[in-house]
Amino acid sequence: MDRQGGYTWNHYGKGSAIGFDVCLTFELAWCLHSPICYPMLQVLISRTGPPAEVAEIAEIPMPVPGPGEVSIRMVAAPVNPADLNFLEGTYGKKAVLPCVPGMEGAGVVEAVGHDVTDLKPGMPVMPVGVVGNWTARRVLPASAVLPLPAGIDMRQAAMLSVNPATAWGLLHAAGTPASGAWVAQNAASSAAGHCVIQIAKVLGLRTVNFVRRPESAAACRELGADLVFTDDADGLAAAKAALAEQHVPVVPLLALNAVGGDSALRLLDLLGMGGTHVTYGAMGRQALKVPNGMLIFKTLTLRGFWLNQWQASLPREEEAELYAKLADWVVSGHLRQEIAAMYPLTEIKAALAHAGQSARGGKVLLDIS
Template sequence: MPKAVVYRQYGVPAETVEVVDLPAAAPGPGQVLVENVLAPINPADLNTVEGKYPVRYPLPATPGVEGVATVAEVGPGVTGFQPGQAVLLPHGYGTWREGGVVEAESLFPVPEGVPYAEAAMIKINPCTAWRMLHDFVAPQPGAWVVQNAGNSGVGRAVIAIAQKIGLRTVSLVRRPELIEELTAAGGDVVLLDDDNAKAEIKARTEGAKIYLGLNSVGGESATRVANALAQGGKVITFGAMSRQPMKIPTGLLIFKDIRFLGFWMTRWYQSATEADARAMYAELLGMAREGAFKTPIDRVYPVTEIQEAVTRALQGGRAGKVLLGKGL
């Protein structure tokens, strides 16, 4: 019997999640039985279990917004899917499980040659990076974008997509050992997220006017991103890893007309057409097949070790993402 993670109330993830057996299920008309391969533990999943995320599912619920599976069996009338084929699971499916029955029309086929781990993590972080690099400031060849948490999943996707579409990146990180690593991964300028950042950004970009800043940290770090921007630049806030409120110096509003905006992938999915979402998946999976994304993995845990997995995922300074599943 396949197993799934569930939570019956909100609380500290390691104390709240448990593993249950799912009844064996067969696919009905238009449905597909899938075996899950990999699903990441994203910060938003943990916030959801904590009850600190604006999306709440009826309880008990299974966490996990994205993941990759293989087709085990197709139901009557299903065309276009074969056993063994890799598929992206539907957004918000509850991917922290070993398998289940899914509507065929909600699946997206993963092309041959895409690493499972990158497919499992495509729908949230690379899609967020893709949208933020396209939807706020029209990308101009050679233009700069500045971001904090440059080594995060989103940060690495920003670097990869920026390279692909001809933008240049300034990435701020909080650990010195990441500078060499992210530079090797394609970051144009990688700097420590400290009080020297403003002057260093100016020097390393030769005073270029920067119009797009991406903030997922908050606090002083968000101010550093905003301080790097030219008049009329936009700070897009999409996360708050430090859990510190943003401080916005008044002068940035009055004299530099800096715009402070937010982005939420869930909101984009709610208003986007299915065709727009599928076009984005195809583009990003194509990049993944070319090897554009090399998201570091800290560790893959089986679903049965969920307590250890969520505890690890909540620790800072990890070597990369924590995933649930069968292994790499």
């Protein structure tokens, strides 16, 4: 199965008016009776490179759903770091060019194929496991679309399948965590880090968090972080002291690393015997250095976590159940992601430039509605 969406529409972009002419010439008679050639906008890349350079706006005919398919009017889609890597060509899964980027988003069902019975026009939905969400409308197999609870905030819904799913997957990387267990993480003030804090709270876990900038600590505490320290040697010492002061002194058995280098090493140091250290990002752009003795005598496990691959490995029912749970937590207010700014699709270059800045204080969202 092509998890990348396999978008094969022609590129009817600004620079290729011929495409649209052809459409007008050959399809004019039919167009008068069909919505298919109403133009609509989407983001398209035909090469990889600096995101704001390679992303273009394309105008394509409105797609219509065939049998087993659903047409979705997209409402919102975020620009994630993984999307930037995808545009740069540095993501683990390469773009099949040309293609529409956008790993997540949410929309409303507009039309369904005649044999689709479980999804109805007007239902809020999210595409799952398919790239291509930076578009006004898209047609997908019904099997790649999950319903969302009525009344859900569509901007929050648009951010459900990357960070909250990552946080859930990370917290379960060493099996189902025991209630009350401690989890350590760096990059705690990232979007994924904030999700880890919130989901850990709902699951009854406790978190010891490391942040690069001291001023990020307050937001972590507000979301329910138990302990927050700066991500340096002093912070590690303070974390050890604080954990030793617990009623029953604890060592975390799960550590979540999105940084690498020394920060990853500090998490290894904090882990207890038999602990698991999961790497899901490399913000520090430094390789992990693992002292052999620590690995052997603490019998540690180091894992790589790649959302894309993990999601693909989940049975369909489990995936649906997980997203239903995450969506409920959004509705109940237990799970919330900050939004730094919203941009219309036509301002994709500005959106990408903004998303590329560190310390944005939230997600950059495309407002497609």
